[in-house]
Amino acid sequence: MKISVVGAGALGTFYCAMLSSSGQDVTLVCREKDAAALSKGIQVTGAVEVSATPSIATSVPSSDLVLVTVKAYDVGDAVRGIKPKPGAIVVVIHNGLGPDEAAASIIGKGHVAVGVSYSGVTFMGPGNVRLAGYTETVLGSVEPEVATRLSVVREALEKAGLKARIAGDIRAAQWEKLYANIAINPVTAITGLNNGALLEVPELKALVANVVNEAAQVSKAMGIVTSVDPLENTYKVIRDTSGNRSSMLQDVTRRRRTEIDALNGKVCELGQKHGVPTPYNDTITSLIKGIEHKNMVRGQ
Incomplete structure (x- = not known):
């Protein structure tokens, strides 16, 4: 399964490092100005110590799973470049209410899910974040056909050592x-x-x-x-x-x-x-x- 993580801030770097270090095929999608620094590798320190060298891109490649980890106000712009293939899942991991609905209005039906992340991550610099703690990622979708496919997302996170569960009411x-x-x-x-x-x-x-x-x-x-x-x-x-x-x-x-x-x-x-x-x-x-x-x- 090809995975893309959109956003190289605190949360995106954390998820990407964990997924990539577990041997999964992961691309970190970042701004052009950060690509050179991130190509040297990314790391998580603190509660876990993890280093990884994922693929780096400035646009979203064809993927089976896309994790969108940008700030709530940037979700709309971030997903405009995503052209999901049939069956692909786009998980918008964000605080608050509304961004996943905005993403669905742009991408269309059949793809968008929500991720609620219980993690404390501090951005130290491009490719470098510090984890204070992680509890779980709660997954769900208001679209039943997407919700039935979320087990693949949960399995990817669990393979990376991250507890995850699927909520009946996201x-x-x-x-x-x-x-x-x-x-x-x-x-x-x-x-x-x-x-x-x-x-x-x-x-x-x-x-x-x-x-x-x-x-x-x-x-x-x-x-x-x-x-x-x-x-x-x-x-x-x-x-x-x-x-x-x-x-x-x-x-x-x-x-x-x-x-x-x-x-x-x-x-x-x-x-x-x-x-x-x-x-x-x-x-x-x-x-x-x-x-x-x-x-x-x-x-x-």
Whole structure:
């Protein structure tokens, strides 16, 4: 099976290194400016120590499996160059809600699946990432014909030493991670604190509760039924990742655009659609937009 990983950031480099080091046929698709550096090899340090030399390309070759690991706002552009052959699966691994739907609208029916990744990866430089921890990748698709083919994706990940499972309701699985993401990512990005501080500072713990409880009301109004308690699970994720620097904190530190629109911004959008007030998520979204604006002005 030919596998392509689109995106050579933290997550893409991690998945590519793990898959390639397990002997699978993997191509890492990157920007032109990074190709020379990545051709020398990629590595993961930290919780695992892995080196690999996958094939490097700047466009997506014909593949049986494509993992799209770019930021939520880049998914549309990333999948436009994918022309999947019959039976190929394109797994969009992303935070938040919406990017996989955007991918399906471009690629068409019969190919797109979702990956929900529980991993803490820090980008150290082209081809070099540090893993704080990995739990699992949850796979699923809203298209039944795609969902029935996901066992090949799970097997590829498991061969690479990565726990994976197929969810019966991938939308519920996305919300389960979203609850934690909308609390951890923006609040750490605003404060500059590691995840664990969100439970150590009483005022921040209260803010986390308000942000998550709003989202839970939105998902309830949408008929989403999750297998976890939104707030208790968020607290658990914070405890389990207490030393991590969230991906959004990494983004604002590097003066990059964040995924706020697919996270808290999406909660606000859906809340308005379903008649659920979201004042805490509205405020959080506005603050992150302000930080993005500041970083953009400084970068000019």
